[in-house]
Amino acid sequence: MVTTNPPTPDLTRVRSAGIVESRGYRVFQVINTSALVLIVALTLYPFVNLVAKAFSSEGYIVAGQVNIFPRGFNTTTFTAVMSDPMFWLNYRNTVVYTVVATLIAMALTTTFAYALSRTHLKGRTFFIGLAVFTMFFNGGLIPNYLLINSLGFKNTIWAIVLPNAISIFNLLIMKSFFENFPKDLEEAAAIDGLTTYGIFGRIVLPLSKAVIATMVLFYAVSFWNNWFQAFLYMDRSDLYPVTVYLRNLLAAATSTESLGADSAQIASNVQAVTMVLTVLPIVCVYPFIQRYFVSGVMLGSVKG
The missing domain is CATH 1.20.5 (Single alpha-helices involved in coiled-coils or other helix-helix interfaces)
Incomplete structure (x- = not known):
């Protein structure tokens, strides 16, 4: 055959x-x-x-001749900005404000989101509705200013870190993630004697690195770039974050005020310098949490 x-x-x-x-x-x-x-x-x-x-x-x-390579290389503006001691003081303030604000925001967001994800929570619908309501309505600028002033938060770090401590958008993302968390793991932990706080701290959080890293990035970028609240609630320049310092620098440059160097030179590229100095730390941090960020933004695409 x-x-x-x-x-x-x-x-x-x-x-x-x-x-x-x-x-x-x-x-x-x-x-x-x-x-x-x-x-x-x-x-x-x-x-x-x-x-x-x-x-x-x-x-x-x-002349509009600068594209992707510098022309007439110089560091005049960088030298003028970075030789100012106030710049480094405000930069330190920004780091402190961002770290403290992000820690507070993550503590409040994770605990609130986990509570809202529990279907047996009494008043769950009310609290979800209350949270969503604040996405569309707020007291306004003047009432917020009066509230911060009456609480004695003016010229303090709390005026920066507390008003935006919870982002409802981030809260809803974390709530959705916790709702899809494997119930078998929580039930097994409960049988082993863990309380709700133990389950949350020892089981849920360690297995939620992707969403936590994503939320940390969102919050950190938001607080790092925030300048308006400091501009509104801070009267002392030594308390400003670096974004307010750079904003004032840009305003001074556009009004041809000299910073100890050639004012025309500074007025021409100070906007580029301020943006580079502001975004550089976030660009340096992002690669370290990129792998968590990629999986974190895909949380809702696949359900277990």
Whole structure:
């Protein structure tokens, strides 16, 4: 009996997963890769352009000749800003405000979200509705100012860290995550004798690193970039965060006030310098929590 072997598949068209690539699929890969590269380039260009302007001279910036590489390289503005002791004092304030505010926000958000995720909580619907209500309605600027002033929080760190301690958007994300947390783990922990606080602290939180890292990033960026509350509630320059310092620097530059260096030079690229100095710490921190962030933003896409 004569047997014939089946035709050998084209190995160049077979991926490691065993999927045969059709011509249409290869065309899709090329188009998809090209589109992603274009999107990345368009996303990065504004930041690269800012960095280039921060190190470029006034003439090239005014003439619009600075794109992705500095022209007429100089560090005049950086020197003027970073040689000021007030800059470093305000930078320290920003770090302190951001760390304290993020810790308080995470403590309140995680506990509130976990409580709202428990279906047996009495008044759960009321508290969810109350939280969502605050997303659309608030007391307004003047009542908030009067409240902060009456509480004695003016010119203190609490005026910065407490008013925005809970973001309802972040709260709802964490609530959704906790609602999909495996109930078997919590029941097993309860059988072993853990209380609600023990389950939350020893079981739930250690297994929620992705959503926690994502929320930490959201809160930290928000508090780091926040300048209006400090501008509103702080009267002393030594209490300002660095964002207010840089905002005042930009305002001074646009009104041609000198900072001990050539005012025309500073007026030309101070906006780029302020943006670079403000965003640089967040850019440096992001790679360390990027792997948690990627999984955290996909929380609602797959349910267990």
